[in-house]
Amino acid sequence: DPEGVSWPQDNEVGRWLGCPTADDGWYGPDGGGHAGMSANEWLDQNLGNDNIHYAVPYDHLICKDVSQYVDQSLWPQECGTGPDDSVYGVNWRHYTIIAPEYGSNTNHTGFVWTIDTTDPAQPFLVSKWKLPGQSILPDGTVHDNHYIPGGYIFSPHNGDTGTNGHVYWTHYHAGNWLTDHSGIWDSIVWKDGTPSPDLGWQGIETLGETETLGYYLPAGPEWIENPTSELGYDMADCWASCMIPFDWGLQYDPRGFLFISEMVSGVYVVQFDEDKDPRFEYPPLWTPLEE
Structure with a gap:
């Protein structure tokens, strides 16, 4: 369909929504390619x-x-000789991370979903994560989720993947969050006790765990005496500029850095030594002076 008006497209490989999108097969009510929701549940922000x-x-x-x-000599036994191992190959997984964006939401900030796309024709849900902690509603009561009163304030935005299961995601005013998805496959509780990717979501009793490793919250330019006026925090009707940080995007760097774009005060470079891509050599950034 060159006009892009019909769906699914003829060249579709796979798809994932929370509700069934076909009458039968992988995307039907009994298939593994959804999360068992009704259409109304899936559309409920x-x-x-x-x-x-x-x-x-x-x-x-x-x-x-x-x-x-990672060098094969460092692989755990459960990884065997790699993805083609007749016994342990099933433990090698490919994931795609998806997330919503809300301008406002009175109950939630949105889930970050981990979809197993090892077989792109049969994607299935394996884990989901939300901003940790609780919030206080306008009436003073404690709420189990953070929420978005307006201005996209805590919504997920851009993300990137590091190595070894690390994922980075900006959440506007909530900062930048680092999560670990490497333990998801091991923490899934399967209905029959055995990993069954051929059943997808239908074979899972309890989804796997996405672990929270940390976050970084840019604090604004301490080197400017009066950043409120100099940077114009009050421009754009406060959509972004009245709220620092307002983290728009980020980019993982294989040297173990994260480049974070904060919409008003600039770009921040954050170091995470644990996430260096082992395929590259990293010469020192400086050499000591000879005595």
């Missing part, structure tokens, strides 16, 4: 669903806490 705006695929396979980039 207050539940943290729908509005998928971003999709970031891994560029490698992972097994436990290692990627294909």
